[in-house]
Structure formats: structure tokens, C-alpha cells
Amino acid sequence: MSDAACPLCGAPHAVPPILLHARRYHDCRRCGLLHLDPSDRLTPAAERAHYTTHHNNPHDAGYRAFLDRLALPLMARLAPGAEGLDYGSGPGPTLSVMLGERGFPTTDYDPCFAPDPAPLARSYDFITCTETAEHFHAPAQEFTRLAALLRPGGILAIMTELVRADRPLAEWRYLRDPTHVSLYRRKTFVWVAEQWSWGLDGPADNVMLFSAARR
Secondary structure (H helix, E strand, O other), X not given: OOOOEOOOOOOEOOOOOEEEOOEEEEEOOOOOOEEXXXXXXXXXXXXXXXXXXXXXXXXXXXXXXXXXXXXXXXXOOOOOOOOEEEEOOOOOOOHHHHHHHOOOOEEEEEOOOEOOXXXXXXXXXXXXXXXXXXXXXXXXXXXXXXXXXXXXXXXEEEEOOEOOOOOOHHHOHHHHOOOOOEEXXXXXXXXXXXXXXXXXXXXXXXXXXXXXXXX
């Protein structure tokens, strides 16, 4: 897909980029994705170094409560013993620990911190993707991969803050993070659901649950 097109839906850039925090962002008129110009991304080494500053800890009660915004509505929709994948588990896997404790065995995968490709060779009843989708350089490829990893009737649970019309972009904390390269509107996730023929439910402002069709 060309750098002159949206990395999610492929629509050509129709308007000039927006300059925010000395970085250029393209605002897709078709799917609503707000994405960083590739020339303004960090180098892979700088990006990985930034990720290591995240101090996620499975013993942190506050962090667990934050993740429960996704975990609780997800678990309410799962069959007992459902098997999952935490896609983008980060340097301190926590959600997989929480779900495992509650009877839902969950495997970790992260391209930087748990890069073993073996988990990507099987399928799952559910996939979690918390504070990760905003880091996708190629979101169309990532959603295609996630769709292939889901079993029929499976659930893809995404947690990420959304672009909102009532909040100026320059004041949004998400855009102060240089590794946040793909930012989504509710409209964007509606487009994703339609593209992959998924059902969509949003139990919280920053949580989207996609359900794959049963065959």
C-alpha cells in the first residue's frame, strides 16, 4: 500500500496533513483513521526503547482494574475454558495472567518482547489487543492477521482511546506519544467490522469487541 494512501482502507490522501507536536498526521475521509506520516515515525530501535519505559506489572491493582474494563465484558461472552491470545502483550504481560487465573488460558505474543512466531500458527477463541492497535504501522495487514487467528464465533477485544470530536487533537495525550501511529474513531471500527464481516459492540468508550461469524 502506498505511503500516499490510508494504511487501513487504501483511500488516497484527500487533504493536507495536520501538524501536531512537530509530526504530520493524515486524516482519512473514508474510514476515519488518523495516522502518522511514515517519514515521522521513530526508528525501530527508538520505538523499542520507548516501549521499555512502560512499567506494566501484574501485581499492580490499579493496572488490573484498568484492564478489567476489557476483561470483564469479554469474559461474560466466553465459554468456560476458552483459549486466547494476548496480541501485543508488551514488556510486562498482565492481561494473560488475569485471564488465566479466571479459567481462560491465554498465550502471549509481542513482536518486540515475545517474538516467538509459534502462537501465530494456531487459532483462538478470543484475541485481546490492549493499548496496542495504536502502534500498528500497517493496520490493514494486522487486522487481516487477527481475522485469520480467530476461530469461527471468536471475539477480538481491542482497547485503545478513540479520536473524539469534542476534544481538540492538540490537547489529546495520545498524540504526545511518538509511537502512537494509528488512531481510530468509532467510525473507523465500524468500517473494520464491515470489512471483515464482524459484529461490533462497545461496552466502554475505549473498548471494542468484534465477533467473528459462526460457520
